[in-house]
Amino acid sequence: MFAHKDFINFILQAKSDKKDIVCINVLDTEGSVYRKSGATMLVNSDGKFIGVVSGGCFEEDIVHCAKDILSKHEGKYVVHDLRMKDDSLDSWGKGVGCNGLIKLWMEPFYYNQNYGAIGIALEYALNGIRQTLIRSTQNQGIYRFSSEERKEEMFFDEEAQFFYQKINSPYRLLILGAGPGSEPLLSIANTLGWQTAICDTRTSNLTHVHSADETHLLNDCNEVHEVLERDFDAAVVMSHNFNSDAVYLQALLNSEVSYIGMMGPQKRTKSIISSFSQFSETLFMDPRLHNxxxxxLGGESPESIALSICAEIEADRNRAIPMSLREKKKVAIHAN
Known part of the structure; x- marks a missing residue:
């Protein structure tokens, strides 16, 4: 929850507008479905929503149901069974996009109560505090938080009627250098829901940046150390200036940033590392460094390059090996 920054902005906007909210969570699924366990959707009292819990099969019904839930002040356990009797063309022709079963929990949260558990979870997310929210699907309003680390993003204990949901903060990307390719990179990162920041020493370059959550004008490249104190998950160096790149890369290699991307060929990067360290080969082999x-992806436009960068970062953060789904032997989303 809250790994996508738009969910945070949705609640903050609802709070500003004094709107109530219904939180919809996918508890469990069977068969082929568009979204799996852990997917979240929020609907406010105006019927506006964010997130999806299916491929569009019943979002409209959920919005209608949310209004009823808010008026009755009670949660609701909902099961949508989209499984077909057979795999004939006639069955698919009924407009069903999936062939599975989805179990949902819909719970209301109110502005005058500061949104209860969801309001507390939001504060944890904003402050980068890792917690797990444990809610009851049997007794509405019964919840607690735990610092216990779980492997699953969401786990539903059907017997005890409790579900456990990780409270994540948005992934944080830092771009070092506001060059021509920075805006497409910011655009895709924003679409993915990442928190974005960009630094440069050149005022003229930053004036062309419009979509970053944060912009930092550095008086000197060494001020990047202060920026890195904000705990970023990934960083991309693209100032296209040898001396600036050297300062940025050295700072990143000495930081805890888990993904470090370096624009340019390997020969140039090795020369940059050699300029500040006698252990250039060792530093170049740092598994965090991508160069x-x-x-x-075969494209050469700024947009294609930005897409390829974000795709690699997304794979890295999910600890996945990129491949075509048709080459993957077992893909849960297509399981029958």
Whole structure:
């Protein structure tokens, strides 16, 4: 929950507008479905929503149901069974996009109560505090938080009627250098719901940046150390200036940033590392360092390059090996 920054903004806007909210969670699924356990959707008292829990099969019904839930002040356990009797064309022709079963929990949260458990979870997310929210699907309003680390993003104990949901903060991306390719990179990162920041020493470059959550004008490249105190998950160096890149890369290699992307060929990056360290080969082999940056998608436009960079970062943060789904032997989303 809250791994996508738009969910945070949705609640903050609802709070500003004094609107109530219904939180919809996918507890469990069977068969082929668009969203799996852990997917979240929020609906406010105006019927506006964010997130999806299906491929569009019943979002409209959920919005209608949310209004009823808010008026009755009670949660609701909902099961949508989209499984077909057979795999004939006639069955698919009924407009069903999936062939599975989805179990949902819909719970109301009110502005005058500061949104209860969801309001507390939001504060944890804003402050980067890792917690697990444990809610009852049997007794509405019964909840607690735990610092216990769980492997699953969401786990539903059907017997005890409790579900456990991780409270995550948005993934944080830092771009070092506001060059021509920075805006497409910011655009895709924002679409993915990442928190974005960009730094540069050149005022003229930053004036062309419009979509970053944070912009930092540095008086000197060494001020990047102060920026890195904000705990970023990934960073991309793209100032296209040898001396600036050297300062940025050295700072990143000495930081705890888990993904470090470096624009340019390997020969240039090795020269940059050699300029500040006698252990250039060792530092170049740092598993966090990705150079050349991005996946090979075949495109050469700034937008294609930005897509390849974000795709590699997304794979890295999910600890996944990029491949075509049709080449993957077992893909849960297509399971029958």
């Amino acid at each position: 050349p940056i991005g996946l090979d």
